Structure formats: C-alpha cells, structure tokens
Amino acid sequence: MPGAEAPLSFEEARRYLMQRARELGLGLEVYGERGVATTIQAFAGAVDEFKLSSRQGLGLRALVPGHSGQPGGSGGGAWGYAYTENLSPAALDRALETAAENAALSAPVPNAGLHAWGAPPEIDLHGEGLSGVSVQQKVDMAITLERAATQADPRVKSVPYNAYGDGESLVSVDNTQGLTREYQALHAYTYLAPLVSEDGQSKMKFGMQFSREFAQLDPTRTALDATRKSLALLGAKPAPSGRFPVVIDAECMAAFLAVFSGIFSAKQVQEGKSPLAGRLGQALGSRLVTIIDDATLPQGMNSRPFDAEGHPSAPLALLEGGVLRSYLHNSETAAQAAAEGGAAGHSTGHASRDSYRSVVGVGVSNIYMQIGELSRAGLLAQMGTGLLLTDVQGAHAGANQITGDYSLQAEGFWVQGGEVAYPLQVFTVAGNFIELLAGVQAVADDLTFTQYASGAPSVLIAELSVGGE
Amino acid sequence: MLDQDLVAEVLRAARAGGAEWAELFVEDTVTTTLKLLQGEVKDVGGGNGYGAGLRLLYGTRVVYGYTNDTSRQGLMEVARALAQSQGRAGMTTSSGAGGLDFRRRDAAPLWSIRDHPLHVGKRRKLEVARRAHVAAQTGHVKTTDVTYADVTQRMLVANSDGTWAEDERVRSRLAVRAIAEDGAARAEGYAAPGASLGLEFFDGEQPEQAGAEAARIANAMLHAGYAPAGKMPVVIGNGFGGVIFHEACGHILETTAVAKNASVFAGKLGQQIAGECVSAVDDGTIPGAWGSINIDDEGMPSERTLLIDRGVLTSFMADKVGEMQTGHRRTGSGRRQDYTYAPASRMRNTFILDGPDTPQDLIAQVGLGLYARTMGGGSVVPGTGDYNFTVNEGYMIRDGQICEAVRGAALVGNGAQDLMNISGVAGDLARGQGMCGSVSGDLPTDVGQPHILISEITVGGR
Structure with missing residues (x-):
C-alpha cells in the first residue's frame, strides 16, 4: 500500500486534476465530496456505539471526442469514469488515466459536452454550524432519545434501532470549461424504532427528525411520537381481502412517491424503462394531483444549489392538475431529447450521483405532492368505511419501475364511520401507481416530509386491492 | 500493508x-464496472x-x-x-x-485466483458482457442491460491483543437484466451469477447461461395474469429461493439481533425451531463461493457453522462483541463492507441442506397453491420477523400440476412461523448470489436451498 506518499489536500487535488487534464487536452469534470460526521447509538440508557467519520473522494468523468467532435467542447464524445479516495499525486494520475481509458472504450453520445453553467441560487444549508456543539450534548441527545421511548410505556421492550447523527459536508464540481463551484451543508437527525409487544404480538414503527440546525432537534418528541405510533399497531385483527376505498396517510403517500420517482426520469424514459414514455402533455392523474420536485427547499433533505454537473437548481412541476408536464433531465438526456425532436434540450438540473463513486444519472431531489383543501379528519369522514394505509414495505423489490405495478407489504387500520376502529395484521396492497394517481378523489392539507426526502398530504383513493385473510 | x-x-x-x-x-x-446498454458500452468506471x-x-x-x-x-x-x-x-x-x-494470523488461502482482475484487460471483461448480451436476445426481449463488475480488496487487521492478519479478496460478477415487450405488455427477467474468483469464473457457459436465464424469465412472465391474494401452500424454488431463509431466519440468528432483544430465537439453543426436515448452515469456507472468506474482518479464520440440525437450533453467528454480549461462541462471522463500518455478526454462504424429496414430490402434494420458481428481493422487520418478498417468476399449482404463469405475487409472512411450516425439502440444493445490507454495510453473501414446500403463506396479489 502506498501509505507513505503524502496526499494532497482536497482543494489541491481538485486543482491538480484540472491542470493535468488541460495539459493532456482532455475534457474533464470532477465531482468531489468531503465531510465529517458523528453517529451515536444508545442501548439500555448508555452509549452503545460512537462513530466519528472523516471522508473525502473525487469522482472523475472524462470526455473524449467522438469521430467528429472537439475535445472538451460540445461537439459530442464519449464519457469515462474513475474515482479515488487516495489523493496522492500518483493515485490522481492513475484515476485520470483510467477515466480517459474508460472513455475511449465507451460508445459516443450526441452533443456530449461540459459547460460553465450560470450561477446557482443562494441557499443556506449550513445554518449555525456544529462547532459550538459539544460531544456531551450529542451523547445526551442519543441517550434522551432512547430513554424517552423506553420509559414511555411498559409495553416498550427495547429500542433496537436508534441513533443521533450529524455531519458537515462540502460538495464541489469543477470542469475544464472553467466551472468551479462548491457548497457546504449541515445535517443533524435522530431516528428510532421502538419494539413494543403485548399478548404475543410485536410491532415496531420507525420515526425520524431531520434538521439543518442542531438546536431544532427534539428527541423526546420524536421518541414519544414513534412510541405512540408503534403502540397503536398492537391488538391488530386480521385484514379482509378484497377491494376497498382507502385513505393513504401522508407519510405513506410520500413513500409511494419516493418509490416511483424514477418513472419521471428522462433516462428511464429514453432507455424504454418507464411507463411514462411518450405521455408528455397527457392527463395521467386525477386533476387534484400536482407533483413538484424542488431542490431549493431550505429544510429539504436533498436540497442543493446545483446538481452533480454543477447545473443550477430550480423547482420543476412534473404533474400539474394531473397532466404530465416534464421529465427530469440531466444535460445528456436533454441533448438526447432534443436530438429526437422531443424537447427544448435544456437540463432541468437533475443530474445525480449517489456519491463520487457512482456514475452520473438522473434523480429527484425533494419530490412532493401539493396539498388540497380537506383536513385529514375530513378525508376519513368522506371515506366513511374502508382502510387507512399508514405504511408500505419492501418497495425495492415489490415495486416495478418499468410498469408501475406494485405488490407491497402494508400496515394500517380499519376505519368505520370516518373513525379509526382497530389496527390490522400484516396484509398486502397491490395495484399500479399511475392508476393510483388517477384514482385520487380527495387531497388533505397535511403535507408531511419523510425520511425518503419526499413529501405528500393524505389522499383518498376510490379503491385498492387488499390481500389479507 | x-x-x-x-x-x-x-x-x-x-x-x-x-x-x-x-x-x-x-x-x-x-474496482471495475462495465456496462452494456442495448449492446453499447456505457458508464465504464x-x-x-x-x-x-x-x-x-x-x-x-x-x-x-x-x-x-x-x-x-x-x-x-x-x-x-x-x-x-x-x-x-x-x-x-x-x-x-x-x-x-x-x-x-494469515489463514492459509482456501482457494486461489487464476485470472486476476488486476491483470486482465478491460476488452476481455467487455467480451464477457457481450456474450451475455447476445444470449439474452431471444423471444420478445427488446431491452437488455448487462453489468460486469470486479473487486479486489487488500485488507489488514491488527489489534491490541497482538493479532495481525492480511488478506486479498477478489470477486467477479455479471448481472443481466432483460425486458420483454409485446404491445402494452412488459416483463422483466434478471440473473446475476458471481463468485470470489477472477475471470476464470466465466470460462464455461456462465455468461450465456445468465443471459438466457434473464431472457427466459422475461418471456415466461410477459403474458402472465396477476396472482390471486390469500393464504395457500407455496413451493419455493431452489437457489435464490433461499433468500427468504436468509432474511427471515438468518438475520435473527446473528448475535447483533440477539444482543438487542430483537431475536425470537434468543435463548432457544437446543430447541426445536423448525420441522425435522430442516437443517441449515452458514459456510464461509466453500472455495471460490461469493460469500466465502479466508479470514473475517476481525482476523478470525472462516468456518462452516451448523445453524440448525434436523430442526434443532445448534448455533448463532457471532463476532467478537457479539460473543462478549451474548456468550455465544465466535464463528468467524465478523464482517464489514469496508473501512467505513465497524464489523458485526453477518452471514457468509447461508443455505438449507438437501432433504429426501424431489421437486415433483413437493408440487404433487399441493391441491391449489403457488410455485415461486424464482424469487426477487424483499425485506424483513428484524424485531418481529415479519417479511415481504417478491416472486419474480411464479406459477399456479392446481391438483399437483404446474399451471399458468402469474405476476405480481408477494409472499408475506413471519420467519419463525414459516420455519415450523416447512413440510418438505427436496434434494436439489443450489446457491444464488446477493448483496446483503445490514448494520455493517452491504456484503456479498450466497443464499441457497433445495426446493421446499411451506404448508401455508399469505400471498399478496390482486
């Protein structure tokens, strides 16, 4: 291991790569992340695991000209990737060489190019910072969270999953067209899943609070909220099988939205993997359904002033009054759409990278559904008798992104006369997401954002297929 | 190092x-990743x-x-x-x-690598992906994605007891996704063989078989109707079908779950937790297998751990801290995705052993039920053992015969209950490869089983 060679600093490494790429006449984009984070887990009133992390890495994307293109310009070419967490000059040179070699192997794409995009919006994602927060304050936060849940009720057996976490990160994008930008972000959160049991039944419900300010975290409230929701599931009776009217609770609707957000990706559309292909301008959902993606929300979990290509962020309406208005684009899918004569050819600022290790794709930031006029109680009253759906699980396998079909493990309550009557034992719901949007009969005013970075109000659906007894 | x-x-x-x-x-x-999207080279990284x-x-x-x-x-x-x-x-x-x-404490290597990924050119790796792409072009298949990936991890672990262990871990994998289309109907098939080997893993017909298998599933499911909902007997296919045992039983046999009072099997050592036809192991020593390791990430040599012997719980899977917390013997199961995680007790290659029946025997016993030939992924709530799995390729069973294909089926149940409900085990053990996500990150693990019959599971359909 070349551990002896001293690494460059993060900033030096970024500059080094840009300079080397220019010397070699290579088009290059470098996406960087550097961050520190703390997580603390508690068990039985004491710290169980304490973790400090410090991580940095650079993701390179090289552009080599196609048969007729110009290096680094917008004449088309092929992309190749490489990443490195080792910031020694030798390792950076290896990464650059690998990225160029990978580009040479790859198929050229039309109008591939690097750009010095316009200025991004100013968003404060860093707040007061974490420098004034002591380790002891963080430990207290973790212990308070676990203790509050454990002591809330004798039916709480343990809190097997819980943590306080925080971190500060820097994200950068540089390219050989002269773009260089970065932003800082802070995150602080608590989450827990209390295990409750009574009469041989065990239940567990996840709860979380996310913030950009340490001082805004309220662990006791988060713990009591999750405990209350877990306890409410005890005493479950078998669910019936059949088709029933359903109120989908805000958090559950937000989960649905997160699960199926990929169908709005122009990449999926162009690769023949989205059920929304060829449907721009069509009415897909009920006229009550408006879905927006907005990376500029100050408290959004996935907020960012610019995307993974450095393109400025802006709110984007995907579905407006049920009508499909736009797909999500990065610069490559936008160029492809323009080449096919489909669209204006502008990125919507939705280039995504899971990390510097991954390739550039297309992804949502904070996707949410707009509120309606009814209260949640009004929604239940309008339904009268039916199901209140509070959670769906197993979405990574039971939701088909290509067709929109889903068959998911569900959790919820039976509702009679507009009132929640009793919790239901594990059951399944099955259907199609686009049909679900079309079947929305009423929308509540209780917009809630969840741990999936998506938000929604509660909605009333005419009919869903339920598998129980 | x-x-x-x-x-x-x-x-x-x-x-x-x-x-x-x-x-x-x-x-x-x-690491190396190569992608063939519709036969075109993309996202090489x-x-x-x-x-x-x-x-x-x-x-x-x-x-x-x-x-x-x-x-x-x-x-x-x-x-x-x-x-x-x-x-x-x-x-x-x-x-x-x-x-x-x-x-x-360098353990003697359990197997060796012949064609090391660091010494093989990318064009030869691309050729492996191309062979799978070509093999997938059958029937109504319109779209194929093939991903080739290899990893070479050099690691060192040393501790204040004086342990010093180094190893190199090499893995290669090919993933094929095929989408069949006919009018408005679409269906997807997936196959992803992998091994702790170099390019020699692809010497035989491995790429062709993976391409053909993904295409076969997509074509078979293209015109399938929706599965019905309700409780019924289910025959689960061999190989990746073992994912249910992995998720719903394997995870609660890890001491991580036992120590957090999140395992229904805690305190049941020596007790009957499954039907007598069920024996299961977690074996980290199979040469070249996807989940095999010479030493774990705490420097302990790998081993074959008998978990269940004819229905009786015989061992948990423990790491160092798990042993301290629960008293259960360490089993070389301390694993982590990479340096960003502390190790935890994790599975390696976990599977149900062969039984006396044939797959036909099991299907013949079912009046009305489901044959889940190929399983997809799923998840489990660790504290309760409740799970949810998708069936990628399913068929109705009527009067002991395999009948029409059905799509959209989910299996919903509880791991501990199902284990008692396994009423038949065939003799055609096979293993499938997966990435298992848990407290210490994503790890390569084999799941596996022969065909098994479970007397009753809730099937989610519509």
Whole structure:
C-alpha cells in the first residue's frame, strides 16, 4: 500500500486534476465530496456505539471526442469514469488515466459536452454550524432519545434501532470549461424504532427528525411520537381481502412517491424503462394531483444549489392538475431529447450521483405532492368505511419501475364511520401507481416530509386491492 | 500493508482514553464496472477505495472512527480524536504501554485466483458482457442491460491483543437484466451469477447461461395474469429461493439481533425451531463461493457453522462483541463492507441442506397453491420477523400440476412461523448470489436451498 506518499489536500487535488487534464487536452469534470460526521447509538440508557467519520473522494468523468467532435467542447464524445479516495499525486494520475481509458472504450453520445453553467441560487444549508456543539450534548441527545421511548410505556421492550447523527459536508464540481463551484451543508437527525409487544404480538414503527440546525432537534418528541405510533399497531385483527376505498396517510403517500420517482426520469424514459414514455402533455392523474420536485427547499433533505454537473437548481412541476408536464433531465438526456425532436434540450438540473463513486444519472431531489383543501379528519369522514394505509414495505423489490405495478407489504387500520376502529395484521396492497394517481378523489392539507426526502398530504383513493385473510 | 511499529503506536494512542481494546483495519480496494446498454458500452468506471478504520472497545461499547488519510499524521489524528471523545484522558493500561508483539494470523488461502482482475484487460471483461448480451436476445426481449463488475480488496487487521492478519479478496460478477415487450405488455427477467474468483469464473457457459436465464424469465412472465391474494401452500424454488431463509431466519440468528432483544430465537439453543426436515448452515469456507472468506474482518479464520440440525437450533453467528454480549461462541462471522463500518455478526454462504424429496414430490402434494420458481428481493422487520418478498417468476399449482404463469405475487409472512411450516425439502440444493445490507454495510453473501414446500403463506396479489 502506498501509505507513505503524502496526499494532497482536497482543494489541491481538485486543482491538480484540472491542470493535468488541460495539459493532456482532455475534457474533464470532477465531482468531489468531503465531510465529517458523528453517529451515536444508545442501548439500555448508555452509549452503545460512537462513530466519528472523516471522508473525502473525487469522482472523475472524462470526455473524449467522438469521430467528429472537439475535445472538451460540445461537439459530442464519449464519457469515462474513475474515482479515488487516495489523493496522492500518483493515485490522481492513475484515476485520470483510467477515466480517459474508460472513455475511449465507451460508445459516443450526441452533443456530449461540459459547460460553465450560470450561477446557482443562494441557499443556506449550513445554518449555525456544529462547532459550538459539544460531544456531551450529542451523547445526551442519543441517550434522551432512547430513554424517552423506553420509559414511555411498559409495553416498550427495547429500542433496537436508534441513533443521533450529524455531519458537515462540502460538495464541489469543477470542469475544464472553467466551472468551479462548491457548497457546504449541515445535517443533524435522530431516528428510532421502538419494539413494543403485548399478548404475543410485536410491532415496531420507525420515526425520524431531520434538521439543518442542531438546536431544532427534539428527541423526546420524536421518541414519544414513534412510541405512540408503534403502540397503536398492537391488538391488530386480521385484514379482509378484497377491494376497498382507502385513505393513504401522508407519510405513506410520500413513500409511494419516493418509490416511483424514477418513472419521471428522462433516462428511464429514453432507455424504454418507464411507463411514462411518450405521455408528455397527457392527463395521467386525477386533476387534484400536482407533483413538484424542488431542490431549493431550505429544510429539504436533498436540497442543493446545483446538481452533480454543477447545473443550477430550480423547482420543476412534473404533474400539474394531473397532466404530465416534464421529465427530469440531466444535460445528456436533454441533448438526447432534443436530438429526437422531443424537447427544448435544456437540463432541468437533475443530474445525480449517489456519491463520487457512482456514475452520473438522473434523480429527484425533494419530490412532493401539493396539498388540497380537506383536513385529514375530513378525508376519513368522506371515506366513511374502508382502510387507512399508514405504511408500505419492501418497495425495492415489490415495486416495478418499468410498469408501475406494485405488490407491497402494508400496515394500517380499519376505519368505520370516518373513525379509526382497530389496527390490522400484516396484509398486502397491490395495484399500479399511475392508476393510483388517477384514482385520487380527495387531497388533505397535511403535507408531511419523510425520511425518503419526499413529501405528500393524505389522499383518498376510490379503491385498492387488499390481500389479507 | 503498513509498518508494524506505526500500527502499534496508533493502537497505543487510541487507548489513551481508557479503552480496553483497540483494532485497526486498513484497506486498498480497486474496482471495475462495465456496462452494456442495448449492446453499447456505457458508464465504464471503477476506482480506488482507500482508508482505515479504528475501533475501540470500552466494555462492549464500540467507538469507531475512519479516515482516507493513512499517513502517520492522518491515523494519529483519528486515534487522538476518538480517545478524547470519550473524555477520560491518560489511562493507559500496562499492556498498551510497551509496544506490541504482533503474531501474524494469515489463514492459509482456501482457494486461489487464476485470472486476476488486476491483470486482465478491460476488452476481455467487455467480451464477457457481450456474450451475455447476445444470449439474452431471444423471444420478445427488446431491452437488455448487462453489468460486469470486479473487486479486489487488500485488507489488514491488527489489534491490541497482538493479532495481525492480511488478506486479498477478489470477486467477479455479471448481472443481466432483460425486458420483454409485446404491445402494452412488459416483463422483466434478471440473473446475476458471481463468485470470489477472477475471470476464470466465466470460462464455461456462465455468461450465456445468465443471459438466457434473464431472457427466459422475461418471456415466461410477459403474458402472465396477476396472482390471486390469500393464504395457500407455496413451493419455493431452489437457489435464490433461499433468500427468504436468509432474511427471515438468518438475520435473527446473528448475535447483533440477539444482543438487542430483537431475536425470537434468543435463548432457544437446543430447541426445536423448525420441522425435522430442516437443517441449515452458514459456510464461509466453500472455495471460490461469493460469500466465502479466508479470514473475517476481525482476523478470525472462516468456518462452516451448523445453524440448525434436523430442526434443532445448534448455533448463532457471532463476532467478537457479539460473543462478549451474548456468550455465544465466535464463528468467524465478523464482517464489514469496508473501512467505513465497524464489523458485526453477518452471514457468509447461508443455505438449507438437501432433504429426501424431489421437486415433483413437493408440487404433487399441493391441491391449489403457488410455485415461486424464482424469487426477487424483499425485506424483513428484524424485531418481529415479519417479511415481504417478491416472486419474480411464479406459477399456479392446481391438483399437483404446474399451471399458468402469474405476476405480481408477494409472499408475506413471519420467519419463525414459516420455519415450523416447512413440510418438505427436496434434494436439489443450489446457491444464488446477493448483496446483503445490514448494520455493517452491504456484503456479498450466497443464499441457497433445495426446493421446499411451506404448508401455508399469505400471498399478496390482486
């Protein structure tokens, strides 16, 4: 291991790569992340695991000209990737060489190019910072969270999953067209899943609070909220099988939205993997359904002033009054759409990278559904008798992104006369997401954002297929 | 990988806050990823993951820190930050003061790599993907995605007991996704064989078989109707069908779950937890298998652990801290995705052993039920054992015969209950490859089983 060679600093490494790429006449984009984070887990009133992390890495994307293109310009070419967490000059040179070699192997794409995009919006994602927060304050936060849940009720057996976490990160994008930008972000959160049991039944419900300010975290409230929701599931009776009217609770609707957000990706559309292909301008959902993606929300979990290509962020309406208005684009899918004569050819600022290790794709930031006029109680009253759906699980396998079909493990309550009557034992719901949007009969005013970075109000659906007894 | 004096110095500094035990894990990992989208080369990438993780134990409390900077300065910075974070400075025990006499614990390799990924050109790797792409072009298949990936992880783990172990882990995998289309109907098939081997893994017909299998599933499911909902007997196919056992039973046999009072099997050692036809192992020693390891990420040699013997619980899977917390013997199961995670008790290759029946015997016993020939992924709530799995390829069984294909089926149930409801086990054991996500990250594991019959599961359909 070349551990002896001293690494460059993060900033030096970024500059080094840009300079080397220019010397070699290579088009290059470098996406960087550097961050520190703390997580603390508690068990039985004491710290169980304490973790400090410090991580940095650079993701390179090289552009080599196609048969007729110009290096680094917008004449088309092929992309190749490489990443490195080792910031020694030798390792950076290896990464650059690998990225160029990978580009040479790859198929050229039309109008591939690097750009010095316009200025991004100013968003404060860093707040007061974490420098004034002591380790002891963080430990207290973790212990308070676990203790509050454990002591809330004798039916709480343990809190097997819980943590306080925080971190500060820097994200950068540089390219050989002269773009260089970065932003800082802070995150602080608590989450827990209390295990409750009574009469041989065990239940567990996840709860979380996310913030950009340490001082805004309220662990006791988060713990009591999750405990209350877990306890409410005890005493479950078998669910019936059949088709029933359903109120989908805000958090559950937000989960649905997160699960199926990929169908709005122009990449999926162009690769023949989205059920929304060829449907721009069509009415897909009920006229009550408006879905927006907005990376500029100050408290959004996935907020960012610019995307993974450095393109400025802006709110984007995907579905407006049920009508499909736009797909999500990065610069490559936008160029492809323009080449096919489909669209204006502008990125919507939705280039995504899971990390510097991954390739550039297309992804949502904070996707949410707009509120309606009814209260949640009004929604239940309008339904009268039916199901209140509070959670769906197993979405990574039971939701088909290509067709929109889903068959998911569900959790919820039976509702009679507009009132929640009793919790239901594990059951399944099955259907199609686009049909679900079309079947929305009423929308509540209780917009809630969840741990999936998506938000929604509660909605009333005419009919869903339920598998129980 | 690192100088022994430097490691000893870092471990000593890390224990300055009173930790009883310290461990340093260092890795240098090189990855390659190649993609064929509709036969066109795209998203070729890979790179170098590089860093060190330092773990301290105060009793069973774990303190962990990591960094990408493995220079002396970088490592000492982490050591000091961790020691200071615990607030009790200056308590170094005598064993930590005088340097460490490391004993090398490199286990003899259980198998060897012939065509090492670091020494094979990318064009040869692309050729493997191309063979799978070509084989997938059958029937109504319109779209194929093929991904080739390899990983070479060099690792070192050393601790304040004097353990010093190094290893290199090589893995290769090919994933094929085929989408069949006919009018408005669409269906998807997936196959992803992998092994702890180099390019020699693809010597035979492996790429062709993977391409053909993904295409076969997509074509078979293209015109399938929706599965019905309700409780019924289910025959689960061999190979990747073992994912249910992995998720719903395997995870609660890890001491991580036992220590957190989140396992229904805690305290049931020696008791009947499954039908007598069920025996199961977690075996990390199968040469070249996807989940095999010479040593675990705590430096302990791998082993074959008998979990269930004819229905009786015989062992849990334990790491160092798990053994301290639960008293269950360490089984070489301390694993982590990379230096960013502290290790935890994790599965390696986990599967149900062969039984006396044939798959036909099992299907013949079912009046009306489901044949889940190929399973997809799923999830389980660890505290309760409730799980949910998708059936990628399913057929109705009527009067002991396999009938029409059905799509959209989900199996919903409870791991502990199902284990008691396994009423038949065939003799056609096979294994399938997966990435298992849990507390210490995503890890390669084999799941596996012969065909099994479960007398009753809730099937979610519509």
